[in-house]
Amino acid sequence: MGDVVAGIREAILSGEFVPNQRLIEADLSEQFAASRAAVRAALLELANEGLIERVQNRGARVRAVSLDEAVEITEVRMVIEGLCAAKAAERAGEADVAELRSIGEDMRAAVSSGDVFGYSRLNERLHGRIREISGQRTAAGVLERLRAQNVRHQFRLAMHPGRPQVSLPQHLEIIEAIAARDARAAERAARTHLRSVIETLSQIERRRAP
Template identity: 70%
Template sequence: MRPPLAEAGSTASATEAIRAAITSGSFAPNQRLVEAELSEQFGTSRAAVRNALIELAAEGLVERIQNRGARVRAVPLAEAVEITEVRMVLEGLCAAKAAERATEEDRRTLEGIGERMRAAVSGGDPLTYSALNQELHGRILAISGQRTACAVLERLRAQQVHHQFRLAMQPGRTTVSLPQHLAVIEAVRSGDAAAAEAAMRAHLASVVAALPETAPPSDLMRGL
């Protein structure tokens, strides 16, 4: 039986709010998610929060434990590597499609993002660079027009957000990834689909290689 329309809308709002808190880092991995607290924080009913947590568990962002409630799911290193390997394939495809479909306005937008990324690196501002990194990847996905791939990638990237943030904060990481991102931008702007796919895959292969630097000691001790 479907929930009443008002309740469904409330659930959607609660889902969006909790998802945003997780993907922005406001809620940390393994943090308990208490229905009463979330209901008060987001100004919605406990039923809406409960339904939202069920939806987010299906997305892989929340872990529901019998008789212990829910918590933000901590994605282990091995899974983060697998996610990035899947991203290599899908984002490579999207980069190729973006190169084929980019308009002159799209090319100018990508060039502007690249210029701001350069400025962030030269200014020693990894937080701004990290935000621009997300903006660049999102813009390429939008240009590609690959709606199915974009929907899958949105879920995968959300599960990986904490690993991505820790990697972005690694000393020297921005100087490694900047030329990779600029290569992707140049290939898309030039309309070279093969080069765009290769550049995106090379960038994400670099992320796979660097991910162990983000792992907590417990993961490394387990050989994950």
Template identity: 70%
Template sequence: MTETLGDQPVVVAIRDAIVRGDFVPNQRLVEADLSAQFSASRANVRAALIELANEGLVERVQNRGARVRAVSIEEAVEISEVRMMLEALCAAKAAERINDEEIAELEQLGETMRQAVAGGDVVGYSGLNQRLHRRVREISGQRTAGQVLERLRGQSVRHQFRLAMRPGRPSVSLPEHLAIIEGICAHDPERAQAAMRAHLESVIKALREADGDPLRG
């Protein structure tokens, strides 16, 4: 039986803590400490760390236990390139499947994103950004792509958050997100797919620029 933290499996609790940044890259993950922190048995913590290692969030070092895996800019770019292909597929599928209620939801989400950028709420906008991408995946009904994307998101989330915090970045990404919403809500798969690809290409460019190498921009 899977040990839980309330209604939450231990692996989910540790994964969320890594994604939130409670544990920093290369930080050691000591089973005894995690067992106490999450009120879980050592066996369940060990199993959770093995699962997270398979997901790419944790790495196990011989004779030194586990630590949070550091993701380089280059790897974050590679992840974003894979995301671009899969999220473009999901955007096209979402445009085919979306219903009137979901159209209203995405349009309201776009308006809330506008208000967040206008009000300078960068953290709030970052959360809305993640919510939009998640809803596009859900509306698409493409479960396999959605599962892969969720695992990739966890690996690159720190870079995505740092990117979202860069001055001026929300003003760049907002029209890209609104174009995605417009294409999906118009039931136009090609337009939605192109808008999603353009957005992720912009993310990749910004990640490379953040790495300080203008030749990669």
């Protein structure tokens, strides 16, 4: 069942399965070469994670997250990612710092060349490495689940004009605070970055409103 759960989760994260899309057990069984029972159990687990929802008499579908919920999710991320940044500042070795700075330089180059998708991938890589360096496995698990729930809004955020230019200096500030082994500054920089995410999500929604 684990492979089926991972496969459906990745399909949601990658955008292959989109919000409100119906998930038909027979189709999933064929796609993931799994029994109907395994697919049913996987859908139940993913429903518990908040990635899908069961609809009476209509089966399962990918859960759509509203702006209000996306903001709540980001507020929780702000606290937990601040914790991870602080822990990373306390634990980072020289090799870790060098790697974070290298990612930062790659992000700078992506912004300069207008590579939005490359910047988005580097963004995920940076946040992932900070979580790993922090050693906070519980926090990492929670953040991965929250990220999966919020994937649609994260995509909109990545595509928002000018967003990389805004977030780049915020990411570089987090990196340098970790490099300086300044836990308070790292936590503050991470929170500032996530607060900016919330503000931008609200701007995107206002622009979409009729």
